[in-house]
Amino acid sequence: MGKTYRIKDIAEMSGVSTGTVDRILHNRGKVSEEAQKKVEKVLKEIDYHPNLIARSLALKKNYHFITLIPSFAKGEYWDKLCEGIDKAEQEMFSYNVEVERMCFNQYDKGSFDELIPRIEKADCQGVVIATQFRESVVKLTSRLDQLQIPYVLIDAFIENTNCVAYYGTNSYDSGYIAGRLLYEQINPTENIAIFRFIRKGEMQVTQVMKREEGFRNYLTEKDYDGRIYSVQLHADEPEKNIQVLDAFLKEHPEVSAGIIFNSRAHLLGKYFQAKGEKFRLIGYDVIDSNITCLNNGNITHLIAQRPEVQGFNCIRALFRHLVLKEKVEQINYMPIDILIKENIKYYNNYI
Template sequence: MWEVHSSDKIRIKDIAERSGVSVGTVDRVLHNRPNVSGKARAKVEAVLKEINYQPNMYASALAYNRKYTFCCLLPDHDRNAYWTNVEKGLQQCILNRGDFHLSLITEYYDQFEGSSFAVAAERIWDKKPDGVVIVPQNFDVTQAFCRRLQEQDIPFVFLDSNVPEIEPLAFFGQDSLKSGYFAGRIFMMQAGEHARRILLMKLMSKGRVASRQQEYREVGFREYMTTYYPDCEVVELSLQLDGEDGYESRIRTFLDEHPDVRHCITFCSRAYILGEYFQRNGLKDFHLFGYDMVERNVECLKQGTIDFLIAQHPWKQGYNSVKALFNHIVLKKAIQQCNYMPLELLTAENYIYYTADEK
């Protein structure tokens, strides 16, 4: 009888002796290399099963000493955007694995221009990536890029927005439909059953909102409203993303035309556009619900011009996306495909306990 304890260190030599084969044969089986007879492989695998052998992939990967290049395809953004924290998470995951030869190259694209995504994706090909993190744009351009990755056996992870039919290695982000439905529930708890008209602010460019995620949040929200508040009218205020100089007059005109509106919601990360307007103009009887803990949103939360924010751990999304590629490519681990972020409801009282830079 051969007793094995958790504190014992199993050597290749021990496995070879137990199997009745050479050390070289065991090494080839462990690393799935050729030139091993079926009979010898069966003997080694039987011993590995008997001792419940768990390979130390971390040590093996270190010993292999290979360089890995990960790439990220991310929307272009300013420093106050939601994507800034995503990018910090991506970078921190690389830094935390300093023992390995990992590098991260990020390419940026215009969310509202399909050709921009394709051009940025082409630049990624020149980097010869081992794995890619992608924030999807529209279906066609995303699928075209991902098909090329699949043809070359290059794994990819979707971040923020999921397109499950394209079959990524993993997805990290919110369940957008449920997020919108949840937002509707909390929003109307505050607005009350007597609210007859509410404002939905949308940031637009070239006739559409920035992401699939925002579209799906709105679908979930409208489903909730149709089910429980069918008589409450949702009126839209559409602002152009590149026209911030004109926001003041557009907002003023809208509120003048809808004097009964007191409750506002947006599914993008720039609720501060309305929050700062309310603050500048001393409007204290408005209630605003938005998304994401970006700096300007937080300031409005502290000042009381935003009541609620739903946060979605952008740092963690970025960090875990790179971690999934690392675990799959370097450590050969199985990866969970769909990874939803929690729906965190933040107020002026609890936002300080929410940590964007989770580790």
């Protein structure tokens, strides 16, 4: 067990008064910038952490967090992210942290908007927001700012918000990398396809838009001279999707490479396998159905972003901000993991 440091010890090591240290540790009262830096330097050197259990029991305060994320089925991407949220909640149970899940339809902006009044009226101390619908998220975060409720963003970073933290990949760079992965499999004049799942109101999500921007920019920089076709699919109409894909391939038999910027690559992989088509497909996210397609050769690359780690860290960030009174880094980019058949078996999301 490490040494226990008293406020007096930290004050002597920092060269400031005990009162100054007390104000910094408990975030009350103003101190000079110089004193703040001196104390923070010492706290970092000694790896100082407050006695959380004593603080929690003394305050007898409950912390109610809300997570606003898309609804999901078991094994899907958001299920993986919730595994991280669950683990964080379990670890913080002793500190009176409770997490309430609110879910919306990721293919219907209206279902997100309907939850905003509920969150405004909820007695909560922090919110985690999946940023699918930019306009709606900005509306919600503006209201949370007014209510002085801290929030963490996941999925895609949205500028000009006062979020405590963001956890996720750099969506633009992720798409840029995807552009390189596909470009290296084709010739510069070969036609390709971008597959999209249509959302109600035909709105694209923030993350997908950024990924596609990066993807297209990479190809532009490489003087790609082929044509990019957009293939619109339907979120919950598998039979209609088969008709759409059949018609597209009949009209454009030369297209044998493409990308989808979300976790539904397995639906396309299974389609091409059933048709006996050799199609070079890039997708996102390490979920079981995508892994199967990767191993079968129906997906050439998966780009992953460690959703379990994101889920764990977003709850942890609110906890650190509210309970520990620690400063949290605002933008926390996850690694952009590139997975192929030969390395997928070694991949593990460590929390």
